[in-house]
Amino acid sequence: xxxxxxxxxxxxxxxxxxxxxxxxxxxxxxxxxxxxxxxxxxxxxxxxxxxxxxxxxxxxxxxxxxxxxxxxxxxxxxxxxxxxxxxxxxxxxxxxxxxxxxxxxxxxxxxxxxxx
Amino acid sequence: xxxxxxxxxxxxxxxxxxxxxxxxxxxxxxxxxxxxxxxxxxxxxxxxxxxxxxxxxxxxxxxxxxxxxxxxxxxxxxxxxxxxxxxxxxxxxxxxxxxxxxxxxxxxxxxxxxxx
Numbered sequence: 690x691x692x693x694x695x696x697x698x699x700x701x702x703x704x705x706x707x708x709x710x711x712x713x714x715x716x717x718x719x720x721x722x723x724x725x726x727x728x729x730x731x732x733x734x735x736x737x738x739x740x741x742x743x744x745x746x747x748x749x750x751x752x753x754x755x756x757x758x759x760x761x762x763x764x765x766x767x768x769x770x771x772x773x774x775x776x777x778x779x780x781x782x783x784x785x786x787x788x789x790x791x792x793x794x795x796x797x798x799x800x801x802x803x804x805x
Numbered sequence: 806x807x808x809x810x811x812x813x814x815x816x817x818x819x820x821x822x823x824x825x826x827x828x829x830x831x832x833x834x835x836x837x838x839x840x841x842x843x844x845x846x847x848x849x850x851x852x853x854x855x856x857x858x859x860x861x862x863x864x865x866x867x868x869x870x871x872x873x874x875x876x877x878x879x880x881x882x883x884x885x886x887x888x889x890x891x892x893x894x895x896x897x898x899x900x901x902x903x904x905x906x907x908x909x910x911x912x913x914x915x916x917x918x919x920x921x
Contacts, residue, residue: 722908724909724910726910726912732893732895732914732917733912733914733915734895734897734910734912736910736911739909780848784903784908791861791903792850792861792903793838793840793850793903793910794850795847795848796847797847798847798848
């Protein structure tokens with residue numbers, strides 16, 4: 690069963706506007722962490738933001754914020770004031786315990802294109 | 806400080822051959838984890854090495870193996886290559902390892918393997 694779901698294969702946004710990338714997750718573990726990574730065309734995955742399941746406040750890192758709704762099991766990434774350099778693939782990820790191992794699980798990603 | 810270095814960046818092999826990929830982590834990081842990224846399956850966790858010991862393992866056949874040296878550099882090996890092994894192989898290093906909830910992964914640029 691898919692643990693991380695990103696329903697938006699592609700998103701388009703105008704430069705300087707805000708954009709929300711959706712992520713829902715499924716876990717029975719009360720302690721978990723959620724991550725967002727960015728992958729430009731160069732291939733390297735870049736860490737953006739982290740939210741722990743017990744964190745009371747939504748995480749923020751500069752122009753990135755995470756809209757964490759625990760009851761809905763969603764962890765949407767909000768990028769404010771989009772820049773052309775934000776064009777990339779974005780992956781939501783979660784650490785889960787499966788088969789005796791801790792396994793980072795990634796969603797299928799959302800391709801974001803920022804228009805000038 | 807220097808980032809995560811993966812070599813080679815690109816390589817082409819034929820079915821039945823074997824391949825070895827290398828990953829040099831950030832200085833001071835003891836955990837190295839490996840991932841396979843394909844258009845069909847997305848980004849999947851292969852395994853993690855921490856202080857020279859395999860600590861976590863994903864769901865891949867035994868043809869995929871790895872090791873870690875005392876300087877934390879890691880190699881992964883794929884034997885008896887199949888066409889489906891064509892992928893971008895990413896490695897990531899971290900201080901705490903994938904088992905830690907707040908662990909942040911720093912990725913390399915990847916090794917793109919093409920199997921003909």
